[in-house]
Amino acid sequence: MEPDEIKSGALVSLQDLCPSSPFFKQGASLRVVGKLLEYSLETGLATIIDGDNSLIVTIENLKDLNFQVDSVYQFIGELLIQPDHEGVLQARVGRNVDGIDLDLYHQSLLLLRQFQANHLNN
Incomplete structure (x- = not known):
């Protein structure tokens, strides 16, 4: 793979993004879905939530996207682990x-993980 090749984003839920998760790696390419809690065009930051979980997303590169609080968004990008x-x-x-039906989305994500685990074992 070329060093500057863009990787596809692994499907993860916000619940998967805890420090003990295998997805919680510096530079990991991820695809997440969540409800927009707040955003600031001045700072280039947004916060999405899913249940009790939240994630800060840098949105400075998304100039053509119209943001609406309480709407559901999907983001693909790289995870940056902060010093804290x-x-x-x-x-x-x-x-x-x-x-999007978020409950159905979570169910399909679980089924995908089960399929991938079974496929890797065979």
Whole structure:
């Protein structure tokens, strides 16, 4: 793989982004979904939530995206681990996914992980 090749974002839920998770790695390319809690164009930061979990997302590269609080967004980008062990997603792609059934999304993510685990074992 080329050093500057862009990796696809691994599907993860916000619950998966704790320090003990295998997805919680510096520079990991991730795809997350969450409801927009707040954002600031001045700071280039947004906060998304899913249940009790939250994630800060840098949105400075997403100039053409119209943000709306309480809408659901999907972001693809790289995880940056801060000195305080907080993860921040540096988004390179974002889109509004209002209308997505988050419960069904989580169920499909679990099924995908089960399939991948079974496939790797065979």
